[in-house]
Amino acid sequence: MVKLALVSENARDYGHELAKGVANFAQRRSDWTLELFNPTDVVSNRDVLHGIDGLISHVNDERTCRILRDLDIPIVNTFAKSITATDVSVDCDHAGIARIAAHHFLKRRFQNFAFCGFPGLPFSDPREHAFTDLVAANGHEPCVFRGKNLTNWVKRLPRKCAIFCANDVRAYQVIQTALSLERPVPSDLAVLGSDNDTIICAFSPVPISSIDPNARGVFFGLSAMHTKRDMLRAVMEGVAYSLRDCVEVCREMGVSVSDMMACGGGGTSALWRQMLADLYGCSVKTVTSKEGPALGVAILAMVGAGMYDSVPEACQAVIRTKQVQEPIPEQIPVYDRCYQMYRSLYPAMRNSFKALAKL
Numbered sequence: 001m002v003k004l005a006l007v008s009e010n011a012r013d014y015g016h017e018l019a020k021g022v023a024n025f026a027q028r029r030s031d032w033t034l035e036l037f038n039p040t041d042v043v044s045n046r047d048v049l050h051g052i053d054g055l056i057s058h059v060n061d062e063r064t065c066r067i068l069r070d071l072d073i074p075i076v077n078t079f080a081k082s083i084t085a086t087d088v089s090v091d092c093d094h095a096g097i098a099r100i101a102a103h104h105f106l107k108r109r110f111q112n113f114a115f116c117g118f119p120g121l122p123f124s125d126p127r128e129h130a131f132t133d134l135v136a137a138n139g140h141e142p143c144v145f146r147g148k149n150l151t152n153w154v155k156r157l158p159r160k161c162a163i164f165c166a167n168d169v170r171a172y173q174v175i176q177t178a179l180s181l182e183r184p185v186p187s188d189l190a191v192l193g194s195d196n197d198t199i200i201c202a203f204s205p206v207p208i209s210s211i212d213p214n215a216r217g218v219f220f221g222l223s224a225m226h227t228k229r230d231m232l233r234a235v236m237e238g239v240a241y242s243l244r245d246c247v248e249v250c251r252e253m254g255v256s257v258s259d260m261m262a263c264g265g266g267g268t269s270a271l272w273r274q275m276l277a278d279l280y281g282c283s284v285k286t287v288t289s290k291e292g293p294a295l296g297v298a299i300l301a302m303v304g305a306g307m308y309d310s311v312p313e314a315c316q317a318v319i320r321t322k323q324v325q326e327p328i329p330e331q332i333p334v335y336d337r338c339y340q341m342y343r344s345l346y347p348a349m350r351n352s353f354k355a356l357a358k359l
Helices: 013-026 037-042 064-067 095-105 124-138 150-156 168-180 198-201 227-254 270-280 293-303 311-317 331-358
Strands: 002-007 034-035 053-059 075-077 112-114 161-165 189-194 209-211 260-261 283-285 321-325
Touching: 013 034, 013 053, 013 198, 013 331, 037 064, 095 124, 095 161, 095 189, 112 124, 112 168, 124 311, 124 331, 150 168, 150 283, 161 168, 168 189, 168 198, 227 270, 227 331, 260 270, 270 283, 270 321, 270 331, 293 311
Parallel strands: 002 034, 002 053, 053 075, 112 161, 161 189, 189 209, 260 283
Antiparallel strands: 283 321
């Protein structure tokens, strides 16, 4: 019988999920016995690991690493840092996570960017480099926290700044600091964490947006009676529900959404416009011009050329609306219930996404 140990902190979600995954695998091995230890247990009494044949660890502090190094047994470390010259490290794609964060902010047209991590830690540095490299490649100079004074750093950040944090712990700290400085989140500082630590997120005074690289799309409620037509509508509704999340953020900020303009290819669909009107509870209009972005550029050019004194004045003169879709009152509560179901799906399937990623 092989006697193994897992040495990992269990105060946060990551430690719980790691222990759960290792335990589930160990239960399928009849030739294994597995014991769980907190790093503080090992530091206070290293004899607890006597007789262990091998261990899986998630530790970073040098004192615990030194004790594990002296054991002279096979080690698999999940902290992206080798404890001995011969151990194995298991890690995630830190650069990939950072690129997701950068693309998320760039698509939302942010002009100011920042990264806040833990300089020198093996998971933080590659996330910093990948995020700042991609942001810089798109013509922006990000502000990077160098680990000295978080309050002063947050205070000096420009308005409307997109901040990617190395993990949810750092995101929580940035949010707390921003609120203490009376800098509203997310209207002034948009904070994005990583690793989706539900325990940390639960303690945050405002919701922490966090990247879960394991998340996947699903068709929920599919049965034999559904057709291709139903699946196409489900995709459209999924997009509409995700936009409803943005509408809810606006409402939390005290912004009333009473009118919406749809342009481009999607705006030509009466079905989609009606769906949006019913889901958001407001009228949805489209413009006579088929090219919304090009029209916006033309308006800015006319203001720049002096044809109009301001952008609002130009919009008033140039934009013409048509095909107004009003919400259908009886549809609004139906979509509200469906939206709440949509919001419940990710938390319910989060662990399944993790298990799928491990297959």
